[in-house]
Amino acid sequence: MKTAVVVFPGSNCDRDLAVALELVTGRKPAMLWHDDTSLPEGLDLIALPGGFSHGDYLRSGAIAARAPLMREVIAAAGKGTPVLGICNGFQVLTETGLLPGALMRNAGLDFVCRDVALEVVTADTPFTRGYKAGETVTIPVAHHDGNFQADADTLDRLEQQGQVAFRYAEEVNGSARGIAGILSEKGNVLGMMPHPERVVEKAHGGTDGRALFEGLLTVLA
Amino acid sequence: MKARVTVSLKPGVLDPQGRAIRHALDGLGFPEVSDVRVGKIIELDVVEGTTEEQVAEMARKLLANTVIENFRVELA
Structure with a gap:
Protein backbone atom coordinates (compact mmCIF):
# COMPACT_ATOMS: atom_id res chain seq x y z
CA MET A 1 0.00 0.00 0.00
CA LYS A 2 1.52 3.27 -1.19
CA THR A 3 0.73 6.20 1.06
CA ALA A 4 1.60 9.88 1.28
CA VAL A 5 1.42 12.49 4.01
CA VAL A 6 0.95 16.12 2.98
CA VAL A 7 2.98 18.47 5.19
CA PHE A 8 1.94 22.10 5.61
CA PRO A 9 3.86 24.87 7.40
CA GLY A 10 2.71 24.34 10.98
CA SER A 11 1.74 20.67 10.67
CA ASN A 12 2.89 18.87 13.81
CA CYS A 13 1.39 15.38 13.60
CA ASP A 14 2.92 14.53 10.22
CA ARG A 15 5.67 12.36 11.73
CA ASP A 16 3.29 10.52 14.07
CA LEU A 17 1.06 9.81 11.10
CA ALA A 18 4.04 8.61 9.03
CA VAL A 19 5.16 6.30 11.86
CA ALA A 20 1.66 4.83 12.17
CA LEU A 21 1.38 4.31 8.40
CA GLU A 22 4.78 2.65 8.22
CA LEU A 23 4.03 0.46 11.23
CA VAL A 24 0.89 -0.91 9.61
CA THR A 25 1.83 -0.94 5.92
CA GLY A 26 5.53 -1.79 6.27
CA ARG A 27 6.35 1.03 3.84
CA LYS A 28 7.43 4.57 4.55
CA PRO A 29 4.89 7.06 3.24
CA ALA A 30 6.00 9.75 0.83
CA MET A 31 6.22 13.06 2.70
CA LEU A 32 4.89 15.74 0.37
CA TRP A 33 5.32 19.49 0.80
CA HIS A 34 2.20 21.62 0.40
CA ASP A 35 3.89 23.69 -2.28
CA ASP A 36 4.54 20.68 -4.54
CA THR A 37 2.57 20.70 -7.75
CA SER A 38 2.18 16.99 -8.42
CA LEU A 39 1.45 13.79 -6.52
CA PRO A 40 3.52 10.62 -6.88
CA GLU A 41 1.97 8.04 -9.22
CA GLY A 42 -0.21 5.26 -7.89
CA LEU A 43 -0.99 6.47 -4.37
CA ASP A 44 -3.43 4.27 -2.45
CA LEU A 45 -3.96 6.78 0.33
CA ILE A 46 -3.33 10.50 0.86
CA ALA A 47 -3.25 11.59 4.50
CA LEU A 48 -3.53 15.13 5.83
CA PRO A 49 -2.05 15.44 9.33
CA GLY A 50 -2.96 17.40 12.42
CA GLY A 51 -1.30 20.60 13.51
CA PHE A 52 -1.75 24.31 13.08
CA SER A 53 -1.15 24.90 9.40
CA HIS A 54 -0.32 28.55 8.72
CA GLY A 55 -0.82 29.27 12.41
CA ASP A 56 -4.59 28.74 12.06
CA TYR A 57 -4.66 32.25 10.56
CA LEU A 58 -7.90 33.40 8.94
CA ARG A 59 -9.67 30.09 9.83
CA SER A 60 -8.18 26.73 10.78
CA GLY A 61 -7.19 24.97 7.57
CA ALA A 62 -8.32 27.82 5.32
CA ILE A 63 -4.96 28.74 3.83
CA ALA A 64 -3.70 25.15 3.65
CA ALA A 65 -6.83 24.20 1.69
CA ARG A 66 -5.71 26.58 -1.09
CA ALA A 67 -2.14 25.19 -1.30
CA PRO A 68 -0.94 24.18 -4.78
CA LEU A 69 -0.76 20.49 -3.85
CA MET A 70 -4.32 20.53 -2.53
CA ARG A 71 -5.56 21.10 -6.09
CA GLU A 72 -4.02 17.73 -6.95
CA VAL A 73 -5.43 16.14 -3.79
CA ILE A 74 -8.92 17.40 -4.68
CA ALA A 75 -8.54 15.99 -8.20
CA ALA A 76 -7.30 12.63 -6.86
CA ALA A 77 -10.19 12.47 -4.38
CA GLY A 78 -12.56 13.13 -7.28
CA LYS A 79 -11.13 10.08 -9.05
CA GLY A 80 -11.73 7.96 -5.95
CA THR A 81 -8.33 7.94 -4.21
CA PRO A 82 -8.88 7.55 -0.46
CA VAL A 83 -8.07 10.72 1.48
CA LEU A 84 -7.84 10.79 5.28
CA GLY A 85 -7.77 14.08 7.18
CA ILE A 86 -7.09 14.04 10.90
CA CYS A 87 -7.73 17.08 13.12
CA ASN A 88 -6.24 19.99 11.17
CA GLY A 89 -6.47 17.66 8.17
CA PHE A 90 -10.25 17.46 8.73
CA GLN A 91 -10.41 21.25 8.94
CA VAL A 92 -8.51 21.46 5.65
CA LEU A 93 -10.93 19.00 4.01
CA THR A 94 -13.99 21.02 5.01
CA GLU A 95 -12.29 24.19 3.75
CA THR A 96 -11.68 22.56 0.35
CA GLY A 97 -15.33 21.54 0.14
CA LEU A 98 -14.42 17.83 -0.13
CA LEU A 99 -16.37 17.43 3.09
CA PRO A 100 -19.43 19.47 4.10
CA GLY A 101 -19.82 21.65 7.17
CA ALA A 102 -17.23 23.58 9.15
CA LEU A 103 -15.20 23.15 12.32
CA MET A 104 -15.71 26.03 14.67
CA ARG A 105 -14.31 27.06 18.05
CA ASN A 106 -15.08 24.48 20.76
CA ALA A 107 -18.32 25.34 22.51
CA GLY A 108 -16.54 25.60 25.88
CA LEU A 109 -13.83 27.79 24.27
CA ASP A 110 -11.14 25.55 25.80
CA PHE A 111 -8.48 23.64 23.96
CA VAL A 112 -9.54 20.03 24.62
CA CYS A 113 -6.70 17.53 24.89
CA ARG A 114 -7.68 14.13 26.30
CA ASP A 115 -8.83 10.61 25.52
CA VAL A 116 -12.45 10.49 24.41
CA ALA A 117 -14.90 7.66 23.87
CA LEU A 118 -16.16 7.39 20.31
CA GLU A 119 -18.96 5.36 18.82
CA VAL A 120 -18.20 3.81 15.45
CA VAL A 121 -21.35 4.70 13.52
CA THR A 122 -20.50 3.31 10.10
CA ALA A 123 -18.22 0.30 9.74
CA ASP A 124 -19.00 -0.24 6.08
CA THR A 125 -16.16 1.91 4.69
CA PRO A 126 -12.49 1.30 3.85
CA PHE A 127 -11.52 3.48 6.82
CA THR A 128 -13.77 1.89 9.44
CA ARG A 129 -14.00 -1.75 8.34
CA GLY A 130 -11.55 -2.69 11.10
CA TYR A 131 -14.26 -1.77 13.61
CA LYS A 132 -17.78 -3.01 14.32
CA ALA A 133 -20.69 -0.60 13.94
CA GLY A 134 -21.83 0.48 17.38
CA GLU A 135 -18.48 -0.36 18.95
CA THR A 136 -17.02 2.16 21.42
CA VAL A 137 -13.33 3.00 21.03
CA THR A 138 -11.04 5.37 22.90
CA ILE A 139 -8.99 7.79 20.82
CA PRO A 140 -7.45 11.08 21.97
CA VAL A 141 -8.46 14.52 20.74
CA ALA A 142 -6.33 17.68 20.86
CA HIS A 143 -8.03 20.67 19.32
CA HIS A 144 -9.44 24.13 19.79
CA ASP A 145 -11.63 24.18 16.69
CA GLY A 146 -13.41 20.84 16.60
CA ASN A 147 -16.99 21.95 16.94
CA PHE A 148 -18.56 20.47 13.80
CA GLN A 149 -21.43 22.54 12.44
CA ALA A 150 -23.58 22.30 9.34
CA ASP A 151 -27.14 23.24 8.49
CA ALA A 152 -29.89 20.84 9.54
CA ASP A 153 -30.46 19.51 6.00
CA THR A 154 -26.77 18.65 5.65
CA LEU A 155 -26.74 16.95 9.05
CA ASP A 156 -29.84 14.93 8.15
CA ARG A 157 -28.28 13.90 4.86
CA LEU A 158 -25.01 12.87 6.54
CA GLU A 159 -26.93 10.68 8.96
CA GLN A 160 -29.32 9.21 6.39
CA GLN A 161 -26.59 8.39 3.88
CA GLY A 162 -24.31 6.70 6.39
CA GLN A 163 -21.71 9.46 6.15
CA VAL A 164 -21.23 9.82 9.91
CA ALA A 165 -18.21 7.63 10.66
CA PHE A 166 -17.63 8.47 14.32
CA ARG A 167 -19.70 10.14 17.00
CA TYR A 168 -18.49 11.31 20.41
CA ALA A 169 -19.89 9.05 23.13
CA GLU A 170 -19.51 11.97 25.56
CA GLU A 171 -19.72 15.77 25.34
CA VAL A 172 -16.42 17.09 23.95
CA ASN A 173 -16.71 20.29 21.94
CA GLY A 174 -20.33 21.07 21.12
CA SER A 175 -20.32 19.36 17.72
CA ALA A 176 -23.74 19.13 16.08
CA ARG A 177 -25.22 15.71 16.77
CA GLY A 178 -21.96 14.69 18.44
CA ILE A 179 -20.24 14.25 15.10
CA ALA A 180 -16.53 13.43 15.39
CA GLY A 181 -15.81 12.20 11.87
CA ILE A 182 -17.59 12.25 8.51
CA LEU A 183 -17.25 10.67 5.09
CA SER A 184 -17.74 12.15 1.66
CA GLU A 185 -20.74 11.04 -0.34
CA LYS A 186 -18.67 8.48 -2.25
CA GLY A 187 -17.07 7.32 0.99
CA ASN A 188 -13.46 7.75 -0.12
CA VAL A 189 -12.76 10.85 1.99
CA LEU A 190 -12.78 10.69 5.80
CA GLY A 191 -12.24 13.64 8.11
CA MET A 192 -12.08 13.15 11.87
CA MET A 193 -11.01 15.28 14.81
CA PRO A 194 -9.68 12.44 17.03
CA HIS A 195 -6.13 11.22 16.43
CA PRO A 196 -6.03 7.47 15.60
CA GLU A 197 -2.29 7.73 14.82
CA ARG A 198 -1.66 8.47 18.50
CA VAL A 199 -3.00 5.09 19.64
CA VAL A 200 -1.42 2.43 17.45
CA GLU A 201 0.97 0.65 19.83
CA LYS A 202 0.87 -0.42 23.46
CA ALA A 203 3.44 2.18 24.53
CA HIS A 204 0.93 4.85 23.47
CA GLY A 205 -1.40 3.73 26.26
CA GLY A 206 -3.97 2.42 23.79
CA THR A 207 -4.25 0.75 20.42
CA ASP A 208 -7.78 1.61 19.33
CA GLY A 209 -6.54 3.69 16.39
CA ARG A 210 -4.68 0.83 14.82
CA ALA A 211 -7.77 -0.85 13.33
CA LEU A 212 -8.35 2.19 11.14
CA PHE A 213 -5.00 1.80 9.40
CA GLU A 214 -5.23 -2.02 9.34
CA GLY A 215 -8.70 -1.82 7.84
CA LEU A 216 -7.38 0.39 5.06
CA LEU A 217 -4.54 -2.03 4.46
CA THR A 218 -6.93 -4.93 3.88
CA VAL A 219 -8.69 -3.08 1.04
CA LEU A 220 -5.82 -1.10 -0.42
CA ALA A 221 -2.84 -3.45 -0.06
CA MET B 1 -7.22 52.31 -2.82
CA LYS B 2 -8.61 50.28 0.03
CA GLY B 12 -28.26 30.77 13.29
CA VAL B 13 -24.62 29.67 13.39
CA LEU B 14 -23.63 29.16 16.99
CA ASP B 15 -20.98 31.68 18.12
CA PRO B 16 -19.27 30.40 21.29
CA GLN B 17 -16.96 33.44 21.42
CA GLY B 18 -19.87 35.83 21.15
CA ARG B 19 -21.65 33.99 23.92
CA ALA B 20 -18.58 34.21 26.19
CA ILE B 21 -18.33 37.94 25.51
CA ARG B 22 -22.01 38.45 26.27
CA HIS B 23 -21.51 36.59 29.53
CA ALA B 24 -18.49 38.77 30.44
CA LEU B 25 -20.43 41.95 29.60
CA ASP B 26 -23.22 40.76 31.83
CA GLY B 27 -20.66 40.28 34.62
CA LEU B 28 -19.42 43.84 34.08
CA GLY B 29 -22.87 45.23 34.68
CA PHE B 30 -24.28 45.37 31.15
CA PRO B 31 -27.36 43.14 31.41
CA GLU B 32 -28.94 45.02 28.48
CA VAL B 33 -26.89 42.96 25.98
CA SER B 34 -28.95 40.01 24.79
CA ASP B 35 -26.60 38.64 22.14
CA VAL B 36 -23.06 39.17 20.78
CA ARG B 37 -21.74 38.01 17.41
CA VAL B 38 -18.03 38.16 16.60
CA GLY B 39 -16.86 38.79 13.06
CA LYS B 40 -13.76 40.19 11.42
CA ILE B 41 -12.76 43.05 9.20
CA ILE B 42 -10.12 42.45 6.54
CA GLU B 43 -8.60 45.54 4.93
CA LEU B 44 -6.89 45.18 1.59
CA ASP B 45 -4.70 47.64 -0.30
CA VAL B 46 -5.67 47.13 -3.93
CA VAL B 47 -4.76 48.81 -7.21
CA GLU B 48 -6.97 51.62 -8.50
CA GLY B 49 -9.84 50.30 -10.54
CA THR B 50 -10.26 47.05 -8.62
CA THR B 51 -13.94 46.25 -8.70
CA GLU B 52 -16.26 45.20 -5.95
CA GLU B 53 -16.84 41.96 -7.85
CA GLN B 54 -13.09 41.17 -7.83
CA VAL B 55 -12.96 41.62 -4.08
CA ALA B 56 -16.12 39.59 -3.66
CA GLU B 57 -14.42 36.79 -5.60
CA MET B 58 -11.49 36.96 -3.16
CA ALA B 59 -13.95 36.69 -0.30
CA ARG B 60 -15.72 33.70 -1.85
CA LYS B 61 -12.45 31.92 -2.62
CA LEU B 62 -10.58 32.57 0.63
CA LEU B 63 -11.51 35.39 2.97
CA ALA B 64 -14.86 33.96 4.05
CA ASN B 65 -16.13 30.43 4.45
CA THR B 66 -19.56 30.77 2.91
CA VAL B 67 -20.71 27.58 4.65
CA ILE B 68 -20.85 29.51 7.92
CA GLU B 69 -20.06 33.14 7.08
CA ASN B 70 -21.52 36.07 5.18
CA PHE B 71 -19.38 38.89 3.87
CA ARG B 72 -19.80 42.47 2.74
CA VAL B 73 -17.41 44.38 0.48
CA GLU B 74 -16.79 48.13 0.63
CA LEU B 75 -14.40 50.07 -1.59
CA ALA B 76 -12.91 53.36 -0.45
Missing part, protein backbone atom coordinates in the same frame (compact mmCIF):
# COMPACT_ATOMS: atom_id res chain seq x y z
CA ALA B 3 -11.11 47.50 0.08
CA ARG B 4 -12.74 46.41 3.26
CA VAL B 5 -14.28 42.97 3.67
CA THR B 6 -16.50 42.48 6.69
CA VAL B 7 -16.96 38.82 7.54
CA SER B 8 -19.73 37.80 9.91
CA LEU B 9 -21.21 34.52 11.03
CA LYS B 10 -24.46 33.61 9.32
CA PRO B 11 -27.57 33.99 11.43
